[in-house]
Amino acid sequence: MAINVFVPSFHTEEILDEIKECLEKGWTGLGFKTIEFENAWKEYTGVKNAHFLNSSTSGLHLAVHILKKVNKWKERDEIISTPLTFVSPNHAILYERMKPVFADVDQYLCLDPIDIEKKITNKTRAVMYVGLGGNTGQYQRVLDLCKKYNLKLILDAAHMAGTKFKGKHVGPEADVAVFSFQAVKNLPTADSGMICFQENELDKLARQLSWLGISKDTYQRFGKGSYKWDYDVPNIGFKYHGNSIMAAIALVQLKYLEEDNAKRNKLAELYIEALSNINKLKIVPIAPDCYSARHLFQILVENRDELMQSFYDNDIYPGVHYKNNTEYNMYNYAKKSCRNADLYSNQLISLPLHLNLSQEDIKEISDIIKTNI
Numbered sequence: 001m002a003i004n005v006f007v008p009s010f011h012t013e014e015i016l017d018e019i020k021e022c023l024e025k026g027w028t029g030l031g032f033k034t035i036e037f038e039n040a041w042k043e044y045t046g047v048k049n050a051h052f053l054n055s056s057t058s059g060l061h062l063a064v065h066i067l068k069k070v071n072k073w074k075e076r077d078e079i080i081s082t083p084l085t086f087v088s089p090n091h092a093i094l095y096e097r098m099k100p101v102f103a104d105v106d107q108y109l110c111l112d113p114i115d116i117e118k119k120i121t122n123k124t125r126a127v128m129y130v131g132l133g134g135n136t137g138q139y140q141r142v143l144d145l146c147k148k149y150n151l152k153l154i155l156d157a158a159h160m161a162g163t164k165f166k167g168k169h170v171g172p173e174a175d176v177a178v179f180s181f182q183a184v185k186n187l188p189t190a191d192s193g194m195i196c197f198q199e200n201e202l203d204k205l206a207r208q209l210s211w212l213g214i215s216k217d218t219y220q221r222f223g224k225g226s227y228k229w230d231y232d233v234p235n236i237g238f239k240y241h242g243n244s245i246m247a248a249i250a251l252v253q254l255k256y257l258e259e260d261n262a263k264r265n266k267l268a269e270l271y272i273e274a275l276s277n278i279n280k281l282k283i284v285p286i287a288p289d290c291y292s293a294r295h296l297f298q299i300l301v302e303n304r305d306e307l308m309q310s311f312y313d314n315d316i317y318p319g320v321h322y323k324n325n326t327e328y329n330m331y332n333y334a335k336k337s338c339r340n341a342d343l344y345s346n347q348l349i350s351l352p353l354h355l356n357l358s359q360e361d362i363k364e365i366s367d368i369i370k371t372n373i
Contacts, residue, residue: 003361005319006184007354009260011252018248030211033244037251038194044254045169047177047196049203052242052250053210056158056180056193060092062206062240063154063176063195064126068096070202071152073125079154080119081128082111083325083334083341089128089156090325098125102326104338108287109298109348110137112340113145120145126152131160131170133296133321133350134186136287139165143173154178161187162261164291171196181246186261186293187253192246205235213237260355264294267357271297274366280373296321300347301373308349310372316365319350 022028034052041050053059067073075097081090083102093100103119106112109132116127129142146153155171157163158180163170171177179194181187197203208215213235275281284298298321301307311318324345326334336342351365 001315003316003352003357003365004354005317005350005352007356008184008188009355010188010249011256014252014255015249018252019245022244022248028245029243030241031244033247033251034242037247037254040251040254041179041194041196044257045171045196047171048198049200050194050196051203051206051210052247053193053195053240054242054246055182055191055240056156056178057088057092058210058238058240059178059193059195060089060128060154060156061095062209062238063178063197064092064096064098066197066202066205066209067126067152067154067176068098070205071125073098076123077125078121078123079126079128080111080116080124080151082130082132083331083338084109084345085130085132085156085322085325086158087325087328088158089130089154090331093128094330099123100128100331100334102331102334102338102341104340105344106138106340107285108135108137109133109284109344110135110139110287111142113138113141115338116142116145120149120151124149124151126154126175128154128156129174130156130158131163133284133298134159134163134293135284136160136163136165136170136290136292138287139170140289152176158182158185158193159295160293161185162257162293166289167291172198174198176202181250181253186264186295187250187257189246189249189253192242192250209235209237210240211237212239261293263355264353265292267353267362268294268297270359270362271351271366274362275299275369278370278373281369294353296350297353298348298350299369300344301349301369302347303373304347304349307369307372310368311365314364314368316352316368318352320348321350322348 103115155174155177
């Protein structure tokens with residue numbers, strides 16, 4: 001049987017009960033379960049505000065859009081971001097006709113605060129910080145830089161459901177944090193996300209803008225079983241809100257997140273035990289003040305493409321997270337500007353890591369590495 005990089009696990013019977021409640025009440029859209037999950041997420045993470053969305057990409061766009069709107073940022077103003085990520089955070093900057101300025105990554109594959117500081121100009125407005133694989137990297141130094149230079153911090157926490165920083169869940173310390181509950185994330189639904197603003201007024205604006213700019217959503221207007229049809233549209237918004245079916249799935253998955261992440265960390269320990277003494281391989285470390293959600297277990301090897309082929313020959317399918325974004329046409333103005341990202345992008349492998357993985361699977365994967373590195 002094939003061993004894949006991601007295989008989501010669902011608590012099916014409990015989820016079906018939650019979804020059944022939505023169907024029986026006749027409310028599958030925004031409201032009802034979305035509100036219940038937002039409250040559960042606030043309690044779990046400690047964030048002040050949480051608004052459930054249809055994806056984390058929508059959340060990243062909303063984050064940039066709202067911060068630009070309220071702070072009167074201009075087109076071509078700059079947001080410092082990472083080249084070693086999925087394209088969502090950098091696309092979100094382009095959506096608002098702002099410019100992603102790429103800083104290099106450190107040994108944790110997160111933004112390097114030294115290079116961030118070098119890239120700050122009089123047009124810099126924010127830092128888009130990606131917690132790759134659930135790692136916090138040098139997060140405190142980035143927080144300090146943002147405070148020093150009066151920059152907004154957007155935390156792309158797509159991989160960070162369950163990640164702790166200095167003993168507390170990540171998110172409350174950022175100006176805005178965006179989480180993902182996409183199909184293969186640690187808290188999987190089919191696709192959904194959460195945007196968490198520090199400021200209450202920005203949360204209110206996010207709720208309005210995620211429902212096309214309408215002053216009151218349908219659930220608010222339904223009140224006490226009687227539908228009120230009238231509303232205003234004070235802003236041009238988007239169709240980004242989440243729905244109760246996805247929230248129903250998320251409510252169940254959240255109950256098991258701590259347990260699931262603990263198992264992922266145990267699997268990572270097995271990999272570390274098997275691979276730590278191989279000279280031609282480097283395991284991407286976790287920052288000392290981080291309890292990682294372990295969305296990814298990543299290694300660096302010089303013969304990456306040959307090793308990947310050996311995996312394929314044995315019906316094993318790891319991933320690569322990620323291709324250096326400056327290799328894509330829309331970002332190639334920054335090509336060769338981030339030395340570590342250039343290097344790591346050609347050496348990275350994300351080994352299979354999911355709750356169905358066995359100790360025997362890890363031994364098989366490790367043996368292939370030892371034979372072919």
